[in-house]
Amino acid sequence: MTAVLVIEDDDRIRLALLLALEEEGYSAYGAATAEEGLRRQRESPADNVLVDLMLPGLDGFECIRQLRRDDDVPIVVVSARDDTHDIVAALEAGADDYVVKPVAIKELSARLRALRRRGRVVVDAVPAQVFGDLEISAEAGEVRRAGRPVAVTRTEFRLLCELAEHAGRVLSRQQLLRRVWGYETGDERLVDVHVGRLRQKIEPDPANPRHLVTLRGLGYKLQR
Amino acid sequence: MTRLGLRARVTAAFAVGALLLAAVMALFSYDLTRRSLLDERERTAVRAAYYDAAVVRSGLDTGTPDVVAVLRSLDTGSSRRPLLHLRDGWYARTADVGAGSVPVELQRMVAAGQPAVQRVRVDGQPTLLVGVPLAGELGYYELTSLREVEETFQVIGLALTAVAIMVAGAGAALGWYATRHSVRPLTAVADAAERIAAGDFATRLDPTTDPDLTRLSTSFNHMVDQVVRRIERDRRFAADVSHELRSPLQTLAAAASVLTRRREHQDERTATAAGLVADEVARFQRLVDDLIQLARTEQPAHRDTVDVAGLARAACRERSLPESLVEVAEGTLARWRVDRRRVEQILLNLLDNAVRYGGGPVAVRLELRDGIGVLDVDDDGPGVPEADREVIFDRFVRGRAAHARAGTDGTGLGLALVAQHAAAHGGHAAVVDRDRGARFRVELPGAAG
Numbered sequence: 001m002t003a004v005l006v007i008e009d010d011d012r013i014r015l016a017l018l019l020a021l022e023e024e025g026y027s028a029y030g031a032a033t034a035e036e037g038l039r040r041q042r043e044s045p046a047d048n049v050l051v052d053l054m055l056p057g058l059d060g061f062e063c064i065r066q067l068r069r070d071d072d073v074p075i076v077v078v079s080a081r082d083d084t085h086d087i088v089a090a091l092e093a094g095a096d097d098y099v100v101k102p103v104a105i106k107e108l109s110a111r112l113r114a115l116r117r118r119g120r121v122v123v124d125a126v127p128a129q130v131f132g133d134l135e136i137s138a139e140a141g142e143v144r145r146a147g148r149p150v151a152v153t154r155t156e157f158r159l160l161c162e163l164a165e166h167a168g169r170v171l172s173r174q175q176l177l178r179r180v181w182g183y184e185t186g187d188e189r190l191v192d193v194h195v196g197r198l199r200q201k202i203e204p205d206p207a208n209p210r211h212l213v214t215l216r217g218l219g220y221k222l223q224r
Numbered sequence: 225m226t227r228l229g230l231r232a233r234v235t236a237a238f239a240v241g242a243l244l245l246a247a248v249m250a251l252f253s254y255d256l257t258r259r260s261l262l263d264e265r266e267r268t269a270v271r272a273a274y275y276d277a278a279v280v281r282s283g284l285d286t287g288t289p290d291v292v293a294v295l296r297s298l299d300t301g302s303s304r305r306p307l308l309h310l311r312d313g314w315y316a317r318t319a320d321v322g323a324g325s326v327p328v329e330l331q332r333m334v335a336a337g338q339p340a341v342q343r344v345r346v347d348g349q350p351t352l353l354v355g356v357p358l359a360g361e362l363g364y365y366e367l368t369s370l371r372e373v374e375e376t377f378q379v380i381g382l383a384l385t386a387v388a389i390m391v392a393g394a395g396a397a398l399g400w401y402a403t404r405h406s407v408r409p410l411t412a413v414a415d416a417a418e419r420i421a422a423g424d425f426a427t428r429l430d431p432t433t434d435p436d437l438t439r440l441s442t443s444f445n446h447m448v449d450q451v452v453r454r455i456e457r458d459r460r461f462a463a464d465v466s467h468e469l470r471s472p473l474q475t476l477a478a479a480a481s482v483l484t485r486r487r488e489h490q491d492e493r494t495a496t497a498a499g500l501v502a503d504e505v506a507r508f509q510r511l512v513d514d515l516i517q518l519a520r521t522e523q524p525a526h527r528d529t530v531d532v533a534g535l536a537r538a539a540c541r542e543r544s545l546p547e548s549l550v551e552v553a554e555g556t557l558a559r560w561r562v563d564r565r566r567v568e569q570i571l572l573n574l575l576d577n578a579v580r581y582g583g584g585p586v587a588v589r590l591e592l593r594d595g596i597g598v599l600d601v602d603d604d605g606p607g608v609p610e611a612d613r614e615v616i617f618d619r620f621v622r623g624r625a626a627h628a629r630a631g632t633d634g635t636g637l638g639l640a641l642v643a644q645h646a647a648a649h650g651g652h653a654a655v656v657d658r659d660r661g662a663r664f665r666v667e668l669p670g671a672a673g
Binding site (some may be wrong): 010012013015016017019020023024078080082100101102103104105106172174178184185188217218 | 467473474478486528534538572
């Protein structure tokens with residue numbers, strides 16, 4: 001059974017979410033603060049984490065950063081805040097997805113399913129691809145830069161594999177949303193922020209990317 | 225009667241002022257010139273008359289004077305006509321002058337030995353009459369025509385009138401030019417007001433260095449600040465209210481989904497009630513989403529190159545409709561310069577509208593016409609009556625078709641959002657005529673490149 005950790009300070013929302021997620025077939029447990037959530041995640045790691053942004057004590061952004069430090073557990077932000085600023089900050093902190101309250105349980109469930117699919121490594125017997133000093137091995141689920149392994153999240157890895165599979169060709173943000181996130185329509189900021197995070201990890205100079213380049217108005221391309 | 229504009233009035237005042245000034249100057253100089261010219265003429269005429277009188281006197285002093293010959297011998301040219309009044313009668317070189325030309329009063333004065341000068345009219349001509357007493361006789365007169373002088377006066381008068389008119393014209397031009405400067409701040413205010421009305425709330429007047437205009441610009445800017453603050457407050461209130469509704473709605477949505485899931489464990493009445501709660505929570509959720517969207521539509525469109533055809537197909541998939549509904553007109557590029565999120569919502573809302581009230585969409589057409597992106601969604605429903613075609617885009621207004629179908633789950637904001645998103649692109653949304661069903665058309669200017 002998939003375990004979901006819900007970090008939410010509003011007791012009623014937390015309780016309702018836990019009930020609904022259990023009803024959907026998840027094993028769900030909650031935490032009222034970021035500290036409690038982080039402790040639970042250390043003790044018995046969940047498969048997915050849902051985080052609210054406005055939390056007492058450590059806020060949601062910091063909570064995401066600390067969760068991310070330890071592992072690549074898929075994190076979905078569930079917040080009433082919908083400013084571009086908050087969304088981008090949460091994604092940059094390391095969240096994989098962002099939904100605005102109130103979210104229908106069906107939708108939330110669909111997003112969690114999509115995240116799990118992303119986690120599964122696609123083994124298409126694709127040989128390891130090399131882009132300069134960057135080496136992507138889909139089979140091994142590994143990314144190496146100059147021989148050293150790079151820690152990427154599942155979403156970042158899927159994104160990188162998708163781009164590598166179409167190396168030298170442009171993929172639009174919408175294509176990437178569909179292929180990586182599994183959304184027919186969605187927020188393009190998801191793509192932009194993840195590309196930015198990926199660049200921090202794989203580009204020697206993230207401000208002037210050599211491999212993962214932007215084609216204005218078209219999308220992104222991975223090149224040698 | 226419509227009042228003249230400020231500029232016209234100032235210009236007229238300048239023109240009248242200039243005309244008055246010029247007229248006074250002209251009259252004064254005319255009078256001065258006329259007087260000095262006449263005086264000069266008179267002195268010359270008097271001198272000539274005295275000289276001629278002396279010649280006549282000496283001519284008469286001969287033994288047997290031939291008066292006519294004496295008069296003929298005078299070198300008077302054509303402008304002076306001599307007239308001799310002897311005891312035995314009047315003598316002249318021509319018949320057109322005679323006793324009748326000299327006023328009786330003047331005759332008496334001259335006969336009494338007093339020289340006299342008078343301006344008279346002879347045969348309708350202005351003439352200067354100089355009378356010189358003649359010793360032993362009644363008098364010698366000379367008529368000097370003033371026609372040339374009068375003509376000169378006419379020319380001068382005409383010239384001065386022309387100058388006065390020109391000065392008045394120059395005054396008017398000056399007034400027009402001067403008011404252009406003084407009206408400029410008003411033009412700036414009008415321009416700024418228009419820009420603000422068009423939605424550019426960042427518009428302010430430049431604080432001028434001119435102390436007379438500082439008050440205008442500061443109070444205008446203050447007013448705009450107040451209005452913008454008020455609009456912003458209203459907008460934020462709507463956004464805040466919607467926002468505050470989100471958290472409790474999340475609890476409701478999650479709880480309702482549990483109720484729906486557990487339908488089989490409930491008795492019939494509980495299940496019906498739970499179904500109602502779940503449906504209404506879903507609608508409430510959409511309503512809050514739409515309200516938040518609406519509060520945000522005031523912001524300008526963020527244009528980007530967007531594959532609108534792909535977006536339309538994705539929207540169809542999202543709503544479980546066949547992609548084949550989407551038709552792209554021949555020769556129309558699929559990529560438009562539009563705001564992706566807004567166009568996406570336009571498409572989704574129009575599809576929802578067609579599904580809810582129009583029996584489902586039958587076509588989604590995209591076409592670029594003269595740079596305007598035209599987006600048509602056709603449905604198979606009863607159409608929209610002429611009377612409803614405008615109001616249907618207002619907030620919380622649903623067409624008659626919508627009312628006819630009780631229990632609809634629309635929010636009444638979908639088409640209002642469509643209209644606002646179109647407006648953010650400088651375009652508009654409308655219902656256009658079609659043989660059957662309704663056609664919702666959205667025009668997005670500036671969509672080409």
